[in-house]
Amino acid sequence: MTTECDVIVIGTGPGGEDAAGRLAEAGLEVVAVERSLVGGECPYWGCIPSKMLIRAADALAEARRVPVLAGTADVAPDFRIVARRIRDEATDDWDDTVAAERMANRGATLVRGDAVVAGPGRVRVGDDEYVARRGILLNTGTSAAVPPIDGLADTPYWTNHEVLEADVLPESLIVLGGGAIGLELAQAFSRFGSQVTVLEAAPRILGPEEPESSELLATVFERDGIDVRVGVAVSGVSHDGDQFAVSVGDDVVRGQRLLVAAGRTPNIRDIGLETVGIDPTARSLDVDPYQRVTDGVWAIGDITGKGAFTHVSMYQAAIAVRTILGEDGPGGDYRALPRVTFTDPEIGAAGLTESQARDQGIRVSTGYTDLTASSRGYIHKIGNDGFIKLVADADRGVLVGATSAGPSGGEVLGALAVAIRGEVPVDTLAHSIWAYPTFHRAIETAVADLG
Ligand SMILES: Cc1cc2nc3c(=O)[nH]c(=O)nc-3n(C[C@H](O)[C@H](O)[C@H](O)COP(=O)(O)OP(=O)(O)OC[C@H]3O[C@@H](n4cnc5c(N)ncnc54)[C@H](O)[C@@H]3O)c2cc1C
Numbered sequence: 001m002t003t004e005c006d007v008i009v010i011g012t013g014p015g016g017e018d019a020a021g022r023l024a025e026a027g028l029e030v031v032a033v034e035r036s037l038v039g040g041e042c043p044y045w046g047c048i049p050s051k052m053l054i055r056a057a058d059a060l061a062e063a064r065r066v067p068v069l070a071g072t073a074d075v076a077p078d079f080r081i082v083a084r085r086i087r088d089e090a091t092d093d094w095d096d097t098v099a100a101e102r103m104a105n106r107g108a109t110l111v112r113g114d115a116v117v118a119g120p121g122r123v124r125v126g127d128d129e130y131v132a133r134r135g136i137l138l139n140t141g142t143s144a145a146v147p148p149i150d151g152l153a154d155t156p157y158w159t160n161h162e163v164l165e166a167d168v169l170p171e172s173l174i175v176l177g178g179g180a181i182g183l184e185l186a187q188a189f190s191r192f193g194s195q196v197t198v199l200e201a202a203p204r205i206l207g208p209e210e211p212e213s214s215e216l217l218a219t220v221f222e223r224d225g226i227d228v229r230v231g232v233a234v235s236g237v238s239h240d241g242d243q244f245a246v247s248v249g250d251d252v253v254r255g256q257r258l259l260v261a262a263g264r265t266p267n268i269r270d271i272g273l274e275t276v277g278i279d280p281t282a283r284s285l286d287v288d289p290y291q292r293v294t295d296g297v298w299a300i301g302d303i304t305g306k307g308a309f310t311h312v313s314m315y316q317a318a319i320a321v322r323t324i325l326g327e328d329g330p331g332g333d334y335r336a337l338p339r340v341t342f343t344d345p346e347i348g349a350a351g352l353t354e355s356q357a358r359d360q361g362i363r364v365s366t367g368y369t370d371l372t373a374s375s376r377g378y379i380h381k382i383g384n385d386g387f388i389k390l391v392a393d394a395d396r397g398v399l400v401g402a403t404s405a406g407p408s409g410g411e412v413l414g415a416l417a418v419a420i421r422g423e424v425p426v427d428t429l430a431h432s433i434w435a436y437p438t439f440h441r442a443i444e445t446a447v448a449d450l451g
């Protein structure tokens with residue numbers, strides 16, 4: 001059967017679902033194809049369940065701080081409570097009926113199945129063909145990358161799916177990869193009582209962020225009893241029906257569960273992109289500032305390589321919708337791209353790191369302050385680890401990057417992201433009033449430190 005429409009959306013991650021709804025509300029005939037759950041990774045196996053787990057784990061950690069500040073607290077973690085919350089409240093037991101109805105109510109037609117592009121404006125789903133008058137919007141996202149380590153593929157390893165579907169706490173957990181996924185989940189499971197080992201191939205965890213962020217998290221994790229090993233070469237993995245054995249140099253790390261959090265593979269390899277002249281082997285799809293990949297093909301979300309975050313997917317969805325509807329509006333601007341790793345301390349960052357700024361030839365000055373030395377850090381006491389680091393363009397007198405690590409690092413980041421985005425002069429920041437005694441007041445000290 002062949003069906004005509006205006007736009008075909010392939011993949012309904014956060015951006016695709018929203019774009020399909022907006023385009024339909026604007027009066028276009030929209031077909032949205034989804035092979036799994038409407039909403040994508042974020043609500044079912046990503047941001048939301050992981051942050052629920054972290055919220056619970058952080059409550060345990062705060063309760064354990066009571067003896068230093070306020071008396072006694074008996075803490076007896078029960079993983080079943082958060083597992084149930086993820087199942088019942090976050091994911092409806094991994095059922096997307098509500099999301100599917102929400103999209104249908106906005107006027108888009110949901111087609112379930114694997115979509116394959118069959119030529120300009122043409123998409124196949126099983127035996128059915130869909131033909132789009134305006135074009136195809138790609139939002140196919142990413143899947144966990146599984147490194148080609150000897151034996152790994154034959155073991156019952158976990159990815160972000162299984163780990164967030166778990167309802168029993170593993171006694172021990174080996175985490176392959178010290179990026180955002182690995183670190184957030186490593187700390188959360190450790191706080192519930194799992195013995196956790198993080199194996200990171202690069203010289204430091206959280207490699208894309210400032211070295212100070214990596215150092216801070218390594219120190220805090222070590223203090224928490226998490227075994228963090230960097231610069232390791234994992235040469236083999238086996239499973240004896242009960243335990244994993246991971247070969248790391250001459251050593252063997254054993255654990256009940258193994259989480260593979262070693263990066264993501266874009267879901268663009270086998271969806272027929274070559275039929276519209278797009279290279280399916282690329283690391284990401286090159287989009288112009290208006291989300292165009294080629295005539296009649298737009299892309300949004302993780303596959304664009306602009307930042308694998310829900311806020312990027314949603315931001316790009318709004319731009320793609322304007323483009324498809326022929327409306328005016330600004331193109332994508334990633335200069336102040338914010339991101340938050342929800343460890344404790346949270347690592348918030350926006351814009352460029354110091355080394356990225358130097359690589360761009362910017363005459364850089366940096367400002368740094370330790371949060372423990374701030375009034376709020378002193379008051380907060382236990383759990384006050386953190387810092388603020390600013391990266392300024394000394395010639396233009398504006399911030400081009402910032403990191404805000406601390407108990408509310410992700411919230412403090414808001415002010416810094418706005419300062420970068422709005423190119424607020426450093427001089428204005430220096431002569432502003434910063435509320436006392438907040439964590440964000442430490443920005444003033446970091447600004448004063450800019451050399
Ligand atoms: C554990 C974890 C925690 C995270 N935490 C955060 C966080 O705190 N904050 C944040 O901003 N981001 C976070 N992310 C990242 C975030 O989940 C993604 O950036 C977000 O989901 C946006 O992805 P997307 O729009 O590219 O599509 P995705 O969410 O990946 O969805 C793509 C959809 O396309 C479908 N699809 C793929 N191919 C086809 C096809 N051929 N036919 C039909 N359907 C197809 C898939 O089934 C999927 O539903 C996290 C990710 C993980 C894994």
Ligand SMILES: NC(=O)c1ccc[n+]([C@@H]2O[C@H](COP(=O)([O-])OP(=O)(O)OC[C@H]3O[C@@H](n4cnc5c(N)ncnc54)[C@H](O)[C@@H]3O)[C@@H](O)[C@H]2O)c1
Nearest residue numbers: 147177178179180181182200201202261262263308340341
């Ligand atoms: N809070 C958030 O916003 C949040 C949370 C989780 C994920 N995310 C998004 O999802 C993306 C993917 O997360 P991720 O953590 O899987 O990927 P990542 O690329 O950020 O980190 C993967 C890590 O695994 C390491 N690695 C790769 N192969 C390895 C091997 N064989 N042995 C040991 N280490 C190995 C890499 O060096 C890297 O440090 C993130 O970059 C981020 O954009 C965001």
